[in-house]
Amino acid sequence: MLVCVVIDGVYVPEEGGAPIDHAGELLLRVADGDQTAFAGLYDMLSPRAFGLILRVLVDRSQSEEVLQEVFLEVWQSAARFAPNKGQGRSWVLTIAHRRAVDRVRSAQASTDRDVRAGLRDIGVAYDGVAEEVELRIEGKRVSEALATLSDPQREAITLAYYGGYSQSEIAALVGAPLGTIKTRMRDGLSRLRGEMGVTT
């Protein structure tokens, strides 16, 4: 009997073989205007996307709006998804992250943002990640990979991805030159790629 482990829409057959990109298959059907496939994709990925958006934006009602924008964009531009260039899951989550960050930038003057600014966020960002990832296998993998980074690299990547901060904001927050922050991000991301075995 073929036992499958489902990780975010990617079926990993336990008896080996290449993982099946279920989200990607749904996306191809969505590109053809298949509304049932769209509903399936939403059910599969919306909790993760919403968690990510909430993480970046904090504000719940704005996060709901952004989630809606994300899936509208998925519906409208699914034809741009190229299965040979990556998994459907990454494609959707990349859109979710970009839209969340766009919203943070456009709402930069808001009080939310002011509350979130400040050094305490750095600690919270990583500690938060560390406790949350206990919940899932794949999350644990990310946490372990993050743990292999140097503290400054992890700080830069965490603030950028989970905090939605720009490179210049991070430079100001941690008191390092902008060029240094850029280098930390590049080196940190390369390291993560190696640790998590990302192949493209």
Place this chain on the structure above:
Amino acid sequence: MNEQDFAELAAGHALGSLSPEDTEAFETARRQHPEWEHHVTADAATAALLADAVVDVTPPPGVRAALLAQIAASASSGAQSAPEAALIEQPLPLRSDRRAPDSEQEHGKARRWGPRFWFALAASLALLVGVGWGSVFVSQQLNTPASVIALDQIEAADDAQSATAMLPDGGEVTAHWSESVGKAVLVSDGLPAIADDESFELWFVRGDAAISAGTFAAEDGSATVLLAGAMEPGDVIAVTVEPAGGSPTGQPTSDPIVAITTA
């Protein structure tokens, strides 16, 4: 730019943390060096894995219901039946009667036809056509507010320029323009709250004359607006608060809340 610099930009891009200037440099270099695209792909895939470290949160059922209603409405190409919630990415309303005569171009028309029309049309296009690049590009364009398309065009132009002015209470207004593109876009943050029966109105101040460039509304103090009409070198771009729909006299009735010199 060498490949090292590009790799740095690609990492910042994947993490969503580039400044607008760096984003522009990144996109330009990306077009010029398709052989470096592997950096972009690899970094994007790595960054997306970071989402695994976030707790799943089930969104309220209303979002799902609204989305399914929206796509169903758009798929049946019912141009007038799309629910109100479908108008998430609507272009800002610009009043056609306040438009300068030379602004009757594609974007002007697109705006007056309204977002529901474009939403429905784009969705029908997506259904009708295959996966051809051109059609995808078109449908993408139709779904993007004209101001954002214009901003992309401006930022891609060699003669792109920008100038920023601060509002007294901390807001920020930046004008982006390009002579070769012939468009100007205003990106505002932290605009003051105005009454329901008021609008912001844009002006090109040219010498002693003020020429209306359309009205707009802000969402939480933010707005990205394409100025209607042609900008001329040396124009000052000003924003005033006017009665809803724009100044009834066609001339500003109040002092500008912000003025940006483009010379």
